[in-house]
Amino acid sequence: NAGVMQNPRHLVRRRGQEARLRCSPMKGHSHVYWYRQLPEEGLKFMVYLQKENIIDESGMPKERFSAEFPKEGPSILRIQQVVRGDSAAYFCASSPAPQETQYFGPGTRLLVL
């Protein structure tokens, strides 16, 4: 049973470009969570999605960030017009239901030049 998959593992973008991060949850999991880990900090919740629905986006910056989890395909975290402060590790987790254990992917390390 494959774990949570994220790609790319490393992403380099110049300021002003778009970053698109993908997450495929574990088989049988329909709940996806995105977290951001800034250098020297713990993980911060960004958004919680179920298929085709955003359930909780209380941790998402108000501008430039968006997330989706379509009926088919992976969950996507999109960052438009990236700035240097967006450089971080972005982790995706999945669970089979709310209040169940979240299993994490390997993360995408985003570097903005």
Next chain:
Amino acid sequence: AQSVTQPDIHITVSEGASLELRCNYSYGATPYLFWYVQSPGQGLQLLLKYFSGDTLVQGIKGFEAEFKRSQSSFNLRKPSVHWSDAAEYFCAVGVYGNKLVFGAGTILRVKS
């Protein structure tokens, strides 16, 4: 607001020595509590979790944690540390069943 405090940023222990990593949480309802471990450049691996029941929880790799409601604590312990345990350890509380609130992490160094 919900929060998790890991008071020790770095801990160094000798191989074979016992280990205790501290975690205190602030959350009004019954907490779901977790310990995860992260090796450099890697994702997070679940060590153990507490949802309800027995307050002493056993996890993988010989780790255990004890939930103490009166102290709002969920400290992680291991009786004998191995060099491969060197990593960063995160305590987290599940909030409203959806998101995890993490502590800042404790970096464990193991000296031989």
